[in-house]
Amino acid sequence: MADEPRVRTLIHGTNALQRGVPAQIRITLGHPMENGLRHDGYGNVVPRNLATRFECRLDGVLVVAADLYPAMAANPFLAFWLRADGPGTLSFEWWGDNGFHHRETRDIAPA
């Protein structure tokens, strides 16, 4: 049915937030991060397929952005620190090769 395979992500740390207190957010994106330098078992080059950009925003205000390069491991994991002063919506967005784009949101309500 679906043309594109389902993108899998893990987002941790958005539940137990406190107002104004920095807290760590940990995210993983299911992505092969093929760097275009490897060969398969038949000697063919595996085409490059990278996630190249990540952005996390709180109600449109940038938290952290990351440019990802071939030296990032497969299934890129990132952790960073968020300080939320009130309830809002966190957005997580990835961009990559071959038009890859994925967006997730989490509503947060810091205590």
Place this chain on the structure above:
Amino acid sequence: MTRTVLPGRRQLLGAAGGLVLGLQLRTARAVSATATLAEVERQWAGGQPVREGRVQLEVAPLVENGNAVPIRVRLDSPMTADDRVQEIVVFNERNPQRDVVRFSFGPACGRAQADARIRLATSQQLVALARLADGSLWSHHVDVIVTLAACVES
């Protein structure tokens, strides 16, 4: 009447302790940049001076699996509007490409710290470079030994 002064037991023990301490300090101390990294840093800095210090790159000195190496970059900063870290970038010395990751920290960021998992093709030097809002640039060089390299299957 000659009397040779032999070092006492306490002095010997003290010297031995100092030697051990010195060795430990050497592994923890920042190393100087290799020529490859120095060139990359010059381009990144755009002619501004880069000082060693403040920013920290945490990575295990002995890496068993180069396919996923945990790293952490951090810099103690209040992260206020005036005194904040704008970006921290990581470069490598001997992967096929020098870039590893670039973090930009926005207004909703609570702490200038970020973790990632990276690939390392071989034993080499890594550097974290930080750009602060006041325009100052900071670096931290780390040598890592990789026992199982990434990209060995090609």
